[in-house]
Amino acid sequence: MSKAPGAGETEGTRTRGSIARRMLVAAAIWSAVVLLIAGWSLQAFYRAETDQQLDASNSDTLRTLANAVDSDDVGEPRFDDQKLPKDEKFGMTFSGRYWAFLDVDSQAQVVRIRQSPSFFEVRPELAGSAVANAAAHPGETIQIDGVAPNERLVRIGLQAVKLAGRSPPIVLYSSIDRTAADEAVGRFTLRLGIALGVLALGIVIGVVVLIRYGLRPLHEILDKLGDVRAGRRDTLDGEYPSELSPLVKEINTLIVQNRKVVERARTHVGNLAHALKTPLAVLKNEAKGADRVSEVVRRQTEAMISNVNHYLKRAQAAAQAEVLGARTEVKEPIEGIARMLERLHRDKRIAIDVHADSKAVFRGERGDLDELVGNLLENAAKWCKSRVNVTVTRSDDGIRVIVDDDGPGLPAEHRAKALERGKRLDESEPGTGLGLSIVTELADIYGGRLHLEDSPIGGLRARLELPAAPL
Amino acid sequence: MRVLVVEDDPDLGRQLTEALTQAGYAVDLAPDGEEGHFLGDTEPYDAAVLDLGLPKLDGVRVLEKWRNAGKDMPVLILTARDRWSEKVAGFDAGADDYLTKPFVTEELLARLRALMRRAAGHASAALECGDLLVDTRAARASINGEPIKLTAHEYRVLSYLMHHQGRVVPRTELVEHIYDQDFDRDSNTIEVFVGRLRRKIGSNRILTERGLGYRLIDPKVEKIVE
Numbered sequence: 001m002s003k004a005p006g007a008g009e010t011e012g013t014r015t016r017g018s019i020a021r022r023m024l025v026a027a028a029i030w031s032a033v034v035l036l037i038a039g040w041s042l043q044a045f046y047r048a049e050t051d052q053q054l055d056a057s058n059s060d061t062l063r064t065l066a067n068a069v070d071s072d073d074v075g076e077p078r079f080d081d082q083k084l085p086k087d088e089k090f091g092m093t094f095s096g097r098y099w100a101f102l103d104v105d106s107q108a109q110v111v112r113i114r115q116s117p118s119f120f121e122v123r124p125e126l127a128g129s130a131v132a133n134a135a136a137h138p139g140e141t142i143q144i145d146g147v148a149p150n151e152r153l154v155r156i157g158l159q160a161v162k163l164a165g166r167s168p169p170i171v172l173y174s175s176i177d178r179t180a181a182d183e184a185v186g187r188f189t190l191r192l193g194i195a196l197g198v199l200a201l202g203i204v205i206g207v208v209v210l211i212r213y214g215l216r217p218l219h220e221i222l223d224k225l226g227d228v229r230a231g232r233r234d235t236l237d238g239e240y241p242s243e244l245s246p247l248v249k250e251i252n253t254l255i256v257q258n259r260k261v262v263e264r265a266r267t268h269v270g271n272l273a274h275a276l277k278t279p280l281a282v283l284k285n286e287a288k289g290a291d292r293v294s295e296v297v298r299r300q301t302e303a304m305i306s307n308v309n310h311y312l313k314r315a316q317a318a319a320q321a322e323v324l325g326a327r328t329e330v331k332e333p334i335e336g337i338a339r340m341l342e343r344l345h346r347d348k349r350i351a352i353d354v355h356a357d358s359k360a361v362f363r364g365e366r367g368d369l370d371e372l373v374g375n376l377l378e379n380a381a382k383w384c385k386s387r388v389n390v391t392v393t394r395s396d397d398g399i400r401v402i403v404d405d406d407g408p409g410l411p412a413e414h415r416a417k418a419l420e421r422g423k424r425l426d427e428s429e430p431g432t433g434l435g436l437s438i439v440t441e442l443a444d445i446y447g448g449r450l451h452l453e454d455s456p457i458g459g460l461r462a463r464l465e466l467p468a469a470p471l
Numbered sequence: 472m473r474v475l476v477v478e479d480d481p482d483l484g485r486q487l488t489e490a491l492t493q494a495g496y497a498v499d500l501a502p503d504g505e506e507g508h509f510l511g512d513t514e515p516y517d518a519a520v521l522d523l524g525l526p527k528l529d530g531v532r533v534l535e536k537w538r539n540a541g542k543d544m545p546v547l548i549l550t551a552r553d554r555w556s557e558k559v560a561g562f563d564a565g566a567d568d569y570l571t572k573p574f575v576t577e578e579l580l581a582r583l584r585a586l587m588r589r590a591a592g593h594a595s596a597a598l599e600c601g602d603l604l605v606d607t608r609a610a611r612a613s614i615n616g617e618p619i620k621l622t623a624h625e626y627r628v629l630s631y632l633m634h635h636q637g638r639v640v641p642r643t644e645l646v647e648h649i650y651d652q653d654f655d656r657d658s659n660t661i662e663v664f665v666g667r668l669r670r671k672i673g674s675n676r677i678l679t680e681r682g683l684g685y686r687l688i689d690p691k692v693e694k695i696v697e
Contacts (some may be wrong), residue, residue, distance in 0.1 A: 278483055367554060
């Protein structure tokens with residue numbers, strides 16, 4: 001129970017990754033996969049499209065070539081030079097456009113070749129299987145990739161035509177340099193990559209924004225919970241998305257429950273205190289005799305009273321220190337107690353000056369603040385000659401209550417003892433001696449501290465440090 | 472001197488009544504707030520002991536009503552729950568002192584004596600009138616250090632006159648302050664007590680102002696003119 005509230009993480013909670021990061025990583029992986037597939041497909045489509053254009057070009061040439069060949073009486077091929085493809089590129093060396101007639105035997109072996117001047121006497125490189133394939137299916141066009149005489153890549157079209165009077169067909173050959181087309185595909189791929197990259201970036205940014213926006217109600221809940229802890233808010237109010245409102249409802253129920261339990265405990269403790277004190281008073285007064293029984297009863301009653309006082313106060317305070325969001329203005333209670341003590345010590349004509357920062361708000365219960373300040377003030381009023389000064393200030397991390405008196409003070413070596421439980425330094429002053437020790441213990445429960453020092457106005461200075469409630 | 476005790480616990484009420492009676496006071500006990508308020512409102516008391524947790528009418532309310540009606544006798548409040556806000560409320564309502572239960576009756580008696588003395592404007596527990604001395608702590612009287620044996624009623628008469636020495640105390644006032652409520656009052660008995668007192672302390676110390684009442688004087692300062 002001595003653990004100060006609000007001291008960092010509660011036991012049992014450990015962070016397990018972040019929802020935002022999980023969503024971001026999942027979104028990034030998923031969009032990368034989708035974009036890669038999309039990019040690959042688009043590039044493939046584009047490439048297929050360019051191939052198609054090259055193939056169409058080859059097909060044109062093949063049709064022209066088919067028109068330019070005939071056979072003579074003995075089945076030998078006869079070429080009509082007038083009908084050969086007109087494009088001047090076929091005449092330029094390694095221009096990128098080539099044609100050829102392949103005369104094959106029955107085993108599909110090339111026996112003779114008539115080829116365009118662009119070949120510059122270099123034989124076209126061809127896989128035998130492709131020629132055989134074309135020869136086996138006359139009339140069908142076979143499109144393959146190959147290498148030009150100048151080592152550049154070309155698109156090749158092959159087609160076999162049957163000539164009258166001979167059994168092996170003539171295989172027509174047309175090829176076209178594909179470097180330019182490949183470069184176009186390359187440029188397209190690069191641009192596509194850039195575009196898809198931008199798209200990916202956009203998606204990631206969108207996801208981040210989405211996560212932020214989507215998680216905003218969670219952050220709101222967190223902020224409001226902080227407010228509840230600090231006492232600025234009773235419950236988590238407001239409207240929440242349907243996914244979160246059951247959670248919020250549960251949290252609110254817990255807060256109310258917690259408050260109820262603490263209040264019930266406090267009521268019970270108060271009732272117990274009330275119920276015990278009158279019988280104890282009666283017992284104590286009844287056991288007046290000098291006999292042994294009276295003496296034992298008297299001693300034991302004293303012990304009971306001391307313990308009841310001590311532990312009831314502690315239990316009450318401990319219960320209260322755990323209450324969510326307790327906050328108590330300091331000024332008003334101190335002024336009330338000062339007013340009362342001035343009246344109580346009318347004979348001595350004491351003046352209690354209270355200077356309290358109105359921003360000083362104690363993070364705790366009113367009853368405990370009264371107990372803390374009341375005991376200090378009562379001590380000061382009891383011992384002072386005529387003056388007691390109370391100063392309450394607020395610092396960044398807490399509030400400070402300073403009680404000065406102009407009484408005899410307390411030697412430094414007695415101060416530690418004065419704070420011990422049940423110690424009383426002067427038996428002539430009435431009181432149970434629990435005053436300062438209960439202040440120490442109460443302050444402890446709240447994570448505060450009590451110091452005894454020399455007062456600038458002559459007597460003792462009690463300096464009490466307490467946690468502040470946020471403004 | 473007459474004291475009102477408002478306490479709902481019968482045992483504590485009895486103890487207080489016994490202790491106060493033993494100390495020489497006339498005592499009335501009220502077991503709840505309503506009766507306590509009524510008695511304090513209608514009877515003249517020199518002091519009241521008021522428990523704050525009372526049935527029917529809360530102690531703080533009782534005190535407020537007394538003060539509003541102009542009752543100014545000193546009031547000592549008893550609190551069981553020693554909550555400061557309750558004490559502050561008690562003092563704001565007009566309490567003069569407080570005791571937290573459980574307490575010893577000696578403590579209560581000492582506080583009450585001090586309150587009544589202060590109300591009458593005396594500084595010390597021992598009241599003096601020339602060589603006549605009344606020690607309110609021990610409820611004893613003496614002349615020149617010679618103790619005088621007094622009955623409870625005689626002591627009350629003397630003590631009241633000592634608290635108000637020099638002033639004419641009407642007979643009815645004296646009656647009201649020396650008898651508790653249940654006593655069968657007969658103003659003639661006052662004359663009997665005063666007569667006996669005169670025999671014990673000397674007839675020149677208590678003056679009879681005809682038609683007005685009694686006055687306690689120091690015979691060395693003021694002579695009785697018959």
